[in-house]
């Protein structure tokens with residue numbers, strides 16, 4: 001299993017690298033076909049291939065779709081301790097000074113705390129190998145599968161899934177399933193196994209506001225010529241309170257109270273707040289003491305970055321010509337990116353700004369007291385939350401409980417975003433997220449890794465679900 005994992009991790013997999021992406025996809029088709037799965041590539045106009053596979057179980061009336069993505073984030077090789085696509089095994093965490101282990105030297109059993117370091121070890125190639133070996137194990141033990149399986153492995157998730165909607169639409173019949181199991185993301189910070197029933201939506205914008213046409217002396221003109229940095233700070237401060245409450249009209253219209261099942265799930269999960277507060281050296285948290293999981297049920301407005309003039313030794317005694325902020329939004333179900341955009345734009349206008357989409361010319365700047373150039377991201381998508389006490393979800397929770405016991409953590413939503421919306425929208429299928437990676441897998445960053453114990457447990461969990469799922 002480890003060798004097969006290392007082999008797969010050795011193929012570079014940035015979504016824009018078309019040749020290598022195809023090598024990954026063909027390699028995975030081979031892995032599936034060796035297990036008797038009817039596997040092939042699916043394509044749609046201009047997309048990288050997705051890997052599709054089918055494995056039916058005699059007499060089963062329920063079809064479980066397994067989603068994984070095989071592409072990974074771009075890398076900055078200089079920041080890695082080893083080459084991103086030359087996987088290495090270490091006897092622990094790099095941060096704790098773990099050393100290299102040579103595969104040839106291994107004589108005893110693999111230590112579950114050892115880690116494989118490579119791009120996509122944690123995000124998101126591990127489930128591909130774990131599922132393959134769960135199937136091998138079931139076959140070797142002659143245990144029958146309780147559900148029909150389908151597989152859909154995407155090749156451009158880290159690039160924002162630009163073709164996922166058209167892919168799902170074009171192949172809707174093939175991709176029909178009773179439940180989508182979305183195998184991506186890290187497990188709970190406590191290390192315990194987890195199911196998550198939703199994700200927040202995502203959107204974002206850049207706002208630029210304008211001062212004088214050229215930078216002017218801050219003594220000769222200060223407090224007469226409008227200062228764009230100060231204007232932007234006022235505008236942003238009006239958008240969110242110090243506690244993180246969004247002060248844009250209408251932003252909480254679509255926030256619904258947690259259901260009893262969701263509330264019970266949060267209460268039953270171990271709180272990670274104290275450990276995170278310590279790890280991140282936080283003197284306070286936003287939200288007046290509410291725990292993290294509760295905060296994730298609400299929308300968030302984050303200032304990702306600010307740019308105006310310069311600071312420190314580079315600071316000039318001048319009023320800058322413009323100031324820009326990048327703002328990120330995390331959304332709840334029914335607060336679509338389109339609706340969020342309307343609310344934010346209305347808020348900016350209500351502060352006296354004339355909104356333009358392109359860089360305004362002097363004529364436009366003279367004609368309006370305040371001008372804001374607003375550019376919205378076009379890669380956002382809405383949130384999704386699957387009802388925790390729906391029949392499919394309950395059946396999945398039951399089989400997972402049987403496999404891992406009371407350790408199982410249920411989360412109404414993850415804080416981050418995944419393109420589940422397209423699946424619900426195009427295929428009308430419920431989606432549940434089953435993450436397998438350790439939370440400290442350095443996903444999207446240098447020295448991405450997977451703890452071997454997480455890979456082993458993923459095999460057990462997939463095998464239990466495939467063999468034990470009871471049709472609701």
Ligand SMILES: [Zn+2]
Pocket residue numbers: 069123124157184185
């Ligand atoms: Zn991922």
